[in-house]
Amino acid sequence: MNQDESPAHTVRAVLIENHTFMRQGLLEPGALPGINVVAAYDTIDPLLNRHVDIDLVILDLHLRSVHQPDATQGKAAIRALSGAGYNICLYTEEEHDWVLGLCMGFGASGIVNKSDTQEDTVDAFMRVARGERVLSDVLAGTAELLAHHGQLKELTDREQQYLHLRARGLGPSEISKRLFVREDTAAKASRKLADRLAGYFGTTNFADIERAMGLAPGDILYRSELL
């Protein structure tokens, strides 16, 4: 999608980000082709005070700063926005796979790294805006790890083949060629795996997650201030 498309197809989004220049940058027309960032805030409060008619919330995981040390962020922010009915895509530099997985479990539908390309970023935002869950490269690796340890049950052979290639960085187009399936079939498998992953992280206790992912006991509770 590009800027020439009709406004009816343009995704309306709100950015929650504590970096001033980032907020100003994404508010510029054309910063994200096909996505109209209608507002940008440094906290989630404006979206909770009144419901805004938007397709997507682009949410930074870290919102606290010296100016707003008590800002709601991380798990609390995701849960609050998800509970208010927003589609959430995290926009973050967080690298820990277990943190990102838990964010999916708390209610985020997608995760975009701030160093991802514009094309990948817009693609993920669009899909989340449509109500899909998106399996990022990091989470594909996490899903493969959990499947290997028997935590993601009832995966079909095809889904396992998809996961095998997706975790190695291949996109839907390359995977469809290798598995001799249509691209939308590969995309469907990706959505299904993202749903499974979100379901796993949303319903499994921390101790089991730590054990499955090879973390030390207490890592999830004590190693991230976001949770």
Place this chain on the structure above:
Amino acid sequence: MRRVSRSRSLSFRQLLIELLRIDRLTAQSWARDASEVAERGMMIIFVMTRLVIMASIILATPSILGNTRSAPMTIILGGSALAYSALMIIAAIKQRELRAAPWGYADVAVCCVALVGSAVLFPQFADGGPAAGWAGPYAVNAAAASGVWTRRYVRSLVAPCLVGGVYLFSCLVLSSGRKDYPAIAGFVLVCTAFGIAAAAFAYFWRHLARTSDEYRDILVREEKKRADLNIHPIIGLLRALADPETRAGQLPGLRSEAAFATGQLREFLKVPPGLPARDAGSARQLEQVLREASAGLTGIRVVRNIGLARSVDLSPELATAMQDALRVLLMNVTLHANATKLVMHASADDQSWEVTVHDNGQGFESVPASFGYGLGTQVIDELGRHGVNVIVWSRPGEGCLITMTRSHEEGGNSI
């Protein structure tokens, strides 16, 4: 491996020094070919033993002059043996080794003439007593020397047998005096056996030296290869840093690579060429190797899905090879692939482990001719030497996927 022996002239002063300081031969063994040192060693042994024979000729001549049929002929015979021995010693010193032609053959001929002449001139030649003259010891020395200058082992058995045969013929046929048959038989045996023993010694001594040279060549070759492997990517790095067209966004990553390369170069320069390679360190985990190899990359998003290979240990040599190969791979991606994302993946099962590196860059035709020195030599060949199979998949516009696999059995790595 064929080794060409080099002859370098040696002055008499140098010879004297070397005769007195034989230990220098071994002290300098790494500085020259072992084959050359072996030849010099045998030459020096010959020179020393032949000098003893020459001394014995001089000492024996007065006593045998009283028992000879012809004093002038005896002097001529002894003088000829002395003169030829002196010439042969000079030639050997000049050439720094014993040569077969013409000196070796001539030495056997002189020896045979001495045996025949002594049998004719000295009536007591065949009775084994002290008046038998100097031809016997000379024959033993010549037979032993022939075992050295004849380079082929089977052929080297001929000269001692010939000398023994001529001695036997001289005693039994030409000598007119009393014959001590047990002494004659014993001497023939000694003469032949010493020749054969010297030939066997020379054969194994040369074999040992040749093997040593081959190993040294392998070491030198490996050292050169290691230099290529270490220095080649650093040159590429320096070139990229010096290139004014290098994008500013790449500079932080290049600087980080340069800092790492500085350490590599320092480590490399610690090891003098021709000596065994550096201390490879201790075993490391595959996960650690992957993280270290991809640390500091900027200008590209790096995703590491390597949790499935956490328990894979690599031997020190394999860990070093993997880290070097990965750094070459990642540097290629950073500099040439125009990629924005790179995904490293690692997994393992009971039989093998696998590492993949995928980038979303411009890709290329994945035919061996397009791999170049980096991918072809530094990655595929080098990892292949450690039992790692490398598969490259790429198409123009579709990025590149490199898969490295290795079974646990090859090299004793454990999961």
